[in-house]
Amino acid sequence: MAKVELKGITKIYDGNVLAVEKSNVTIEDKEFCVFVGPSGCGKSTTLRMVAGLEDITAGELLIDGELMNDVPPKDRNIAMVFQNYALYPHMTVFDNMAFGLKLRKVDKAEIKRKVDEAAKMLDLTTYLDRKPKALSGGQRQRVAVGRAIVRSPKVFLFDEPLSNLDAKLRVTMRSEISNLHHRLQATMIYVTHDQIEAMTMGTKIVVMSEKRIQQIGAPLYLYNHPINKFVAGFIGTPPMNFFTLRIAEKDGRVVAEEGSFTLVPTPEQQKSLKDKGYVGKEVYFGIRPEDIHYQASPAAENNMQLKVTNKEPLGADTHVFVQVKDKTIVARVAPEVEVQLGDSINFTPDMSKAKFFDLSTEVNICEEIKNTWSDTNSSKGAK
Numbered sequence: 216m217a218k219v220e221l222k223g224i225t226k227i228y229d230g231n232v233l234a235v236e237k238s239n240v241t242i243e244d245k246e247f248c249v250f251v252g253p254s255g256c257g258k259s260t261t262l263r264m265v266a267g268l269e270d271i272t273a274g275e276l277l278i279d280g281e282l283m284n285d286v287p288p289k290d291r292n293i294a295m296v297f298q299n300y301a302l303y304p305h306m307t308v309f310d311n312m313a314f315g316l317k318l319r320k321v322d323k324a325e326i327k328r329k330v331d332e333a334a335k336m337l338d339l340t341t342y343l344d345r346k347p348k349a350l351s352g353g354q355r356q357r358v359a360v361g362r363a364i365v366r367s368p369k370v371f372l373f374d375e376p377l378s379n380l381d382a383k384l385r386v387t388m389r390s391e392i393s394n395l396h397h398r399l400q401a402t403m404i405y406v407t408h409d410q411i412e413a414m415t416m417g418t419k420i421v422v423m424s425e426k427r428i429q430q431i432g433a434p435l436y437l438y439n440h441p442i443n444k445f446v447a448g449f450i451g452t453p454p455m456n457f458f459t460l461r462i463a464e465k466d467g468r469v470v471a472e473e474g475s476f477t478l479v480p481t482p483e484q485q486k487s488l489k490d491k492g493y494v495g496k497e498v499y500f501g502i503r504p505e506d507i508h509y510q511a512s513p514a515a516e517n518n519m520q521l522k523v524t525n526k527e528p529l530g531a532d533t534h535v536f537v538q539v540k541d542k543t544i545v546a547r548v549a550p551e552v553e554v555q556l557g558d559s560i561n562f563t564p565d566m567s568k569a570k571f572f573d574l575s576t577e578v579n580i581c582e583e584i585k586n587t588w589s590d591t592n593s594s595k596g597a598k
Contacts, residue, residue, distance in 0.1 A: 217278050219240075221261070223273060223274035227272045236262055239428070240428065243402075249412070251410055261406075266285065266293060275485075278293075295373075308346075310331060316329065332365075342388070352381075353380060357391070410452070430446045440584055441579060462493045469488050480566055480571070489579060491492060501570035502568065509560065510562060513564045522536035534548075537560075
């Protein structure tokens with residue numbers, strides 16, 4: 216397969232419209248790399264530059280060490296799976312999967328062997344004589360994947376391939392594509408706006424926002440060590456809670472005050488906040504729903520008594536929505552915890568899991584993040 220390198224890749228459209236700014240990513244051979252971010256962040260444009268469907272304004276694209284900037288798409292030895300499947304409606308499944316090989320004048324016996332092999336892998340053998348209109352959405356997507364497989368490309372590119380499927384089918388297809396990666400041991404680049412897809416499928420995640428890369432890393436590393444407030448809030452379901460606290464020093468300890476409650480950071484967090492000059496300043500405080508623990512009675516320390524504004528029983532757990540200042544935050548509690556709207560109940564955040572972010576730059580204050588940040592990007596967090 217192939218190693219893919221993006222070195223300062225930039226895309227500017229006519230009228231000086233910036234689409235992607237100085238992206239630096241190395242995707243190693245056999246990696247499953249997911250580009251994730253909100254609509255308009257530049258992830259699909261980046262993928263299209265790798266495919267050769269968009270010209271590169273600045274920077275270099277290398278596949279297996281070869282410069283690809285001016286190489287036509289057909290000569291890059293890549294295969295792309297699109298969101299809308301892009302199947303020929305008048306052709307059978309077999310002919311759709313074989314089309315690219317026929318254009319290359321591959322021997323008929325070899326075409327049949329490759330299509331049959333891919334069809335077996337994707338459970339499409341009994342559908343080879345059907346036309347796309349006789350298939351379900353998931354089956355059509357598998358045909359599109361099969362068309363890519365038979366070409367034996369160096370790199371597979373997926374552009375939001377599951378967005379047209381219903382929720383249950385998306386879960387199934389996520390598993391199928393992940394298993395396919397494991398079987399093929401292929402280099403795959405996958406674009407999605409769905410962070411659940413990114414977390415469950417990728418071996419490496421590239422988080423994008425506002426035309427630039429925010430952070431690159433393994434899924435759980437990004438979840439546990441977000442470089443800024445944007446990454447912290449984008450990765451995770453339900454998303455991380457945020458509210459502002461004022462850092463103060465009392466009785467020899469650095470504390471974080473809200474008004475109705477006071478939180479005591481860990482010793483490491485206290486040292487970092489003090490050494491970096493945050494005493495007397497406001498910061499963003501971030502805590503994930505699963506790290507806010509329900510207390511039947513007030514805790515001795517770090518107790519937050521908060522008013523319930525809503526609740527969502529989900530079976531395995533319950534999401535309880537509570538008010539902090541003008542912010543609504545959510546806590547994930549056990550289903551047996553009975554709360555009513557309007558109740559004031561006690562919660563204690565796990566301060567070892569808490570995050571502190573600069574109010575202006577939104578960067579993570581108390582953690583030294585591994586070198587997953589693109590050097591050409593600003594250290595300012597996305598807003």
